[in-house]
Amino acid sequence: MEWEVRLIEWMQGSFGDLSRTAGKIFAFIGGEAGLLIMMLIVMFCWKKEVGKRLALILAAENAYLSMIKTVVMRPRPYMEHPDRVEALVPVKSGADVKDVAAQGYSFPSMHSASVTAAYMSLAYKAKKRWVWILAVCLTFLVGVSRPAVGAHYPTDVLAGWALGFAVIGIFSLLDRFVKKEWICHLILLAMALPGVFFVRTQDYFASLGLLIGVIAAIPFEEKYVGFKDTGNVFAMILRVIGAVVIFLLMNTLLKMPFNSEFLASARPDALLIRTARYAVMVFVVMGVYPKVFPLFEKIKKS
Numbered sequence: 001m002e003w004e005v006r007l008i009e010w011m012q013g014s015f016g017d018l019s020r021t022a023g024k025i026f027a028f029i030g031g032e033a034g035l036l037i038m039m040l041i042v043m044f045c046w047k048k049e050v051g052k053r054l055a056l057i058l059a060a061e062n063a064y065l066s067m068i069k070t071v072v073m074r075p076r077p078y079m080e081h082p083d084r085v086e087a088l089v090p091v092k093s094g095a096d097v098k099d100v101a102a103q104g105y106s107f108p109s110m111h112s113a114s115v116t117a118a119y120m121s122l123a124y125k126a127k128k129r130w131v132w133i134l135a136v137c138l139t140f141l142v143g144v145s146r147p148a149v150g151a152h153y154p155t156d157v158l159a160g161w162a163l164g165f166a167v168i169g170i171f172s173l174l175d176r177f178v179k180k181e182w183i184c185h186l187i188l189l190a191m192a193l194p195g196v197f198f199v200r201t202q203d204y205f206a207s208l209g210l211l212i213g214v215i216a217a218i219p220f221e222e223k224y225v226g227f228k229d230t231g232n233v234f235a236m237i238l239r240v241i242g243a244v245v246i247f248l249l250m251n252t253l254l255k256m257p258f259n260s261e262f263l264a265s266a267r268p269d270a271l272l273i274r275t276a277r278y279a280v281m282v283f284v285v286m287g288v289y290p291k292v293f294p295l296f297e298k299i300k301k302s
Helices: 002-015 015-031 032-046 048-072 110-126 128-148 154-177 183-196 201-223 233-255 260-264 269-302
Strands: none
Touching: 002 015, 002 128, 015 032, 015 110, 015 128, 032 048, 032 110, 032 233, 048 110, 048 154, 048 183, 048 201, 048 269, 110 128, 110 154, 128 154, 128 233, 154 183, 183 201, 201 233, 201 269, 233 269, 260 269
8 A cells, every 4th residue: 555655765765774773673573583582581491482482473473474475465565566566675695686485475563473473472471560561561672673674564564563452362272172182283273274386485494393393392392301490501502502603503514414495485395395494493492402401511610
């Protein structure tokens, strides 16, 4: 709609370089890396069960929204109006801004939905006033930043906020009516799998891999690892740093057998390999890596 393009033009013209700087910060907070770090901090430094729930929410929500994006197929503002909207912070900085497979579609805003679902769920579990304030502020600021950098129309953000709350509602309904955890997991996965047949964006197949990895890691960790929450600050820091290092290292190693052009393509085999890569990385970080946590406690004591 014309008013949306005019609003984006006004935001980019009024805020100037601030749009680019703030946009990068909030894109990180609401993006894969920022949310992954937040989830790891919650899981490994505060409460394991809350961290697991956040991992499920984020993986499922991203998969569902990727399917909606493909159904609606709304191009991003910087794709549709290159003469009026500047791509200040492209979704994939190294890819062509018109490459839909890499940049994804515009509606709804994944960043807005992810921050809403993750931080509002965290605030509900924490039951702290300051966490609620943080959740509301981040939800608003991340959402507003998306049109300012040209990545989304305002209605994309509104839809993202609404769908973030909708995902929270889905989890609440499953908590109420489905008592067995494995059945809940199968329902979440079944809702995400149809996208395999019609979605061809990298975001969807990465999210599907995350969801599969989380669903596999939860029972494995409970049965074979069973790590405990800790009050040891030194151990908390080592837990998170180790998880990030393992995730990045595995991401690099698992890419090595394939050339970069193949991995960046929208070929079905490349996308399925992306799913497998993310599933393995998350399974190792959440399910296997915590086996070394008792060692971190001993290092501090010694």
